[in-house]
Amino acid sequence: MIDLYHSAGTRSLRCLWALEELGVAYQLHSLPFPPRLKAPEFLQINPAGTLPFMVDGDTRMSESGAILQYLDSRYGEGELSVEPASAEFGNFLEFLHFGEASLAMPQSVVLRYQYFMPKELRQPAVAKDYQEMVLGRLPRLEQQLAGRDYLCGEFSLADISVGYALILGETFGVSEHYPEGVKAYLSRLKERAALQRALEKK
Incomplete structure (x- = not known):
């Protein structure tokens, strides 16, 4: 099960949107913003205190663009990506x-x-x-x-x-x-x- 740490209005919306588009099961952990100040316990999970933060087994990621590619490659079979051979x-x-x-x-x-x-x-x-x-x-x-x-x-x-x-x-x-x-x-x-x-x- 994917764990996504999220706060409304942050870049984590990208990841949440992708999960919904792909129909992938996930557990959402909603945090107050900024979590490094309002939810200091989050620093034990992500020492940088930034959002998004995704945990998938041993994989831990915080860059929203990279998370998009990870989710689509691993769980979407490239459904939301464009093949290198495409003109697009x-x-x-x-x-x-x-x-x-x-x-x-x-x-x-x-x-x-x-x-x-x-x-x-x-x-x-x-x-x-x-x-x-x-x-x-x-x-x-x-x-x-x-x-x-x-x-x-x-x-x-x-x-x-x-x-x-x-x-x-x-x-x-x-x-x-x-x-x-x-x-x-x-x-x-x-x-x-x-x-x-x-x-x-x-």
């Missing part, structure tokens, strides 16, 4: 990593310096700069979505990776500035039953 393979790799490196990571800086730091240490100018960085990367995403419902034609892990980052943007209002094609894409993702189930879990 490059797009798959590009957007699987784009969701974290180009979208989610800069947003984590926004959240840190606009909301999470003590008021006297917040840096509004830094937060604004990183927010604009994220918005500046969305035309690339909209271009990829032109004429298609999902990033690689069929739904894949790339959509889970990017979809989480777009959902994250809703939490602090950046989503109102999304291009129309990106808004429509996010709406399609939210229609997926697996994502709806994942979002209902706290």
Whole structure:
């Protein structure tokens, strides 16, 4: 049985969504955020105190993108991946990593310096700069979505990776500035039953 340590709004949503898409059995452990402060006992399980954290037998993982690939390779027989021989393979790799490196990571800086730091240490100018960085990367995403419902034609892990980052943007209002094609894409993702189930879990 897979154990997934989760907190609503964090990158663990990617893993939870993938588990629901694949129909894999799991035990969800919901933690308050940030767990390193509000659930210090979690440090005995993951000394870094970060989420997600997945335990599957002797396998212990904390990088959400790697967990997506692990779950699909081990339990999904590649159902949510793209074969290397496919013309979409490059797009798959590009957007699987784009969701974290180009979208989610800069947003984590926004959240840190606009909301999470003590008021006297917040840096509004830094937060604004990183927010604009994220918005500046969305035309690339909209271009990829032109004429298609999902990033690689069929739904894949790339959509889970990017979809989480777009959902994250809703939490602090950046989503109102999304291009129309990106808004429509996010709406399609939210229609997926697996994502709806994942979002209902706290």
